Amino acid sequence: MVNIPKVKLGIAAVSRDCFPAEISKERRQKVVKACELQNIQIVEVQTIVENEADVLKALDEIKNADVNALVVYLGNFGPEGPETLLAKKFDGPSMFVAAAEETENNLIDGRGDAYCGMLNASYNLGLRKLNPYIPEYPVGTSDEIAGMIGDFENIARVIVGVSKLKLIGFGPRPQDFLACNAPIKPLYDLGVEIMENSELDLYESFQQHKDDSRIPSIVKEMEQELGDGNGYPGILPTLAQYELTLKDWAENNKGASEYIVFANKCWPAFQRQFGFVPCYVNSRLASIGMPVACETDIYGALSEYIITCATKLPATILDINNTVPKDMYENNKDKFNDYKLNDLFMGFHCGNTPSTCMKNFAMKYQLIMHRLLEPSKEPDISRGTLEGVIRPGDITFFRIQGTADCNLKCYIASGEIIDVDPKSFGGIGIFAIKEMARFYRYVLIAKRYPHHGGVAFKHAGKVLFEAMKMLGVQDIAFNQPPSMLYKDENPFK
Structure with a gap:
């Protein structure tokens, strides 16, 4: 790190x-x-x-x-x-x-x-x-x-x-993902520096890194990491060029700060102009403690960084994405132990989770972007994801968020990833959190949290809770047991 x-x-x-x-x-x-x-x-x-x-x-x-x-x-x-x-x-x-x-x-x-x-x-x-x-x-x-x-x-x-962090963003939030948009004033209150840039700034810097002499060594690193999962070797030099672009931007723009994270626009114009999806590079930077949050999610980037500091382990950011089908639940009851069906969900993203956090992985293409941008063609500009099943084990879901009235709130929920094949695409795993259904309704929905959550690959709730208190976060939510009703939860249900 x-x-x-x-x-x-x-x-x-x-x-x-x-x-x-x-x-x-x-x-x-x-x-x-x-x-x-x-x-x-x-x-x-x-x-x-x-x-x-x-x-x-x-x-x-x-x-x-x-x-x-x-x-x-x-x-x-x-x-x-x-x-x-x-x-x-x-x-x-x-x-x-x-x-x-x-x-x-x-x-x-x-x-x-x-x-x-x-x-x-x-x-x-x-x-x-x-x-x-x-x-x-x-x-x-x-x-x-x-x-x-x-x-x-x-x-x-x-x-x-956090006190010595600079958060660098490229591009505005996508129109259909305004849930990731939040005021930056609370970040200044934490002492985080903000540097927001245009995608044109990123593109210009990327072009300046063409034929960079360091590209072959980065490609070699990627080849060693991917091994047999190197499904699209032809895209690696371009991905290496992008990785160097971000690393150099971080080094050249630290200013008075010591640590850097990114929140970058990553679709759909990105694919058309840069010629790839950046997920694999995002995964590699997260593995060294420099998270790159998808979809210009500034608070997602901060959440990943806080997790990384708390655990000294790589973190990822995932969508709290889809339910587990009932037949999958019934067919794997021995592995789900005493979890109820609505305690389970699938955490997913396109392919940004570090390889060390994956049970298996391979370089692939982003299926959703492929459908949108190059249907009925061999994958080209949609290449660049790191896909596979996220490894089973203990996790903590965490997010810190700025509110519309410029306050801070967060949630912390401990659970685990179950060793069951999700049978889907992207970087994905089946997550189990006790009383997730109630947490989903009375925290995620009731408190207006976006779909992105940071994932720590260990139980880190104790450290995160105390750190949030020291940072002055007043609203710290968690997955409450049945004996503890949430605000506005119906006691007669």
């Missing part, structure tokens, strides 16, 4: 001056040791923060160590003013956790009262209008705190990535 942040964690212990600072120091050292045992790298800030002067000394240490995600550790009660000032002056995401008492044999001189201090810390964080990560139960032993820090590392990667 070349397009996501490397998180460098630091831990700073704090101490209230009427408590022995040695308690915080010793407990901090134990947390650092526990992190090492859990393969979590963390910088140990030596300054114990007791007052504002210590805050400045600690910040110097943190800056010199290039720490970009900070754990504020209450080894004892802690000084609520300095500890929250430390978080305020630190330029990055922070986390607050507190030490549990260690033994019944040391509750006089060795009692830290961090359980109490965490309450005061939270109150002072509110006064400063800070929004750090505070775990579900933020008090624990050194081993437990290390586990919480492991979660924070993934959450912090999302926050840092």
Whole structure:
């Protein structure tokens, strides 16, 4: 992954001056040791923060160590003013956790009262209008705190990535896909930079990459990746030319940002002018952490990127596309386990899912575009998809979306892909999400979400939920169990 942040964690212990600072120091050292045992790298800030002067000394240490995600550790009660000032002056995401008492044999001189201090810390964080990560139960032993820090590392990667992201778009949204259109103002609120361009800009740059000396090496990479699935080798040099066009555009237009994602117009004029469909190239860029969302879906691109940061794995974007036929369900009941028919749907897109996320794959042509643009002809300008069955396993469907009134909302739904042949075309799989029918009605429809959803290839709901809270997203929907009614859900049905 070349397009996501490397998180460098630091831990700073704090101490209230009427408590022995040695308690915080010793407990901090134990947390650092526990992190090492859990393969979590963390910088140990030596300054114990007791007052504002210590805050400045600690910040110097943190800056010199290039720490970009900070754990504020209450080894004892802690000084609520300095500890929250430390978080305020630190330029990055922070986390607050507190030490549990260690033994019944040391509750006089060795009692830290961090359980109490965490309450005061939270109150002072509110006064400063800070929004750090505070775990579900933020008090624990050194081993437990290390586990919480492991979660924070993934959450912090999302926050840092979004804060240094530029989203580049080419072309307006297709007329018949206005569902993907949304105001960009909330992206600025997140700190995401936006660069919108004409398709002519992209086409001009593409033409300038004709006969680029790097094309043969990219073609070789593609041949190795596709193997026996290289159904249309003649299109590879053109696809390589396009891949280089996007990579160079990203590098040349980072500006003050560090990370790039794309949201590109991809049909129907694209095929007529460029001479191919871009799906396979989109899949390859997603595999290195630079998602390219279809149909100029800017929030789809952001969703994919957030997923990639949260998991350190490639993501994809799919249509929540079609139902599973009843006979397919009946014929494969042993594989669907206790899922109901309406818990299932097919996730599909033309061919943009990375090959590492596919059970099988091959270079093909886009059937729908072929029907539209070159019926009764051998595929030519419709070539360029990566098609096959998406591999079975755990998934999380996720989307962040801007609303018409310029607020942010998102949904998170964990499930799995079932190992059943969808018997269809494109990049496709059969998805199972508990209570999907209700989620479909009372979240996707009721909250006006578009058909595109980002797919994480693991259960990542915990990290995504906390990251969305830190980013200030107020409306976080999920697939609720039957015992929990959605807003406006009929209780008498």
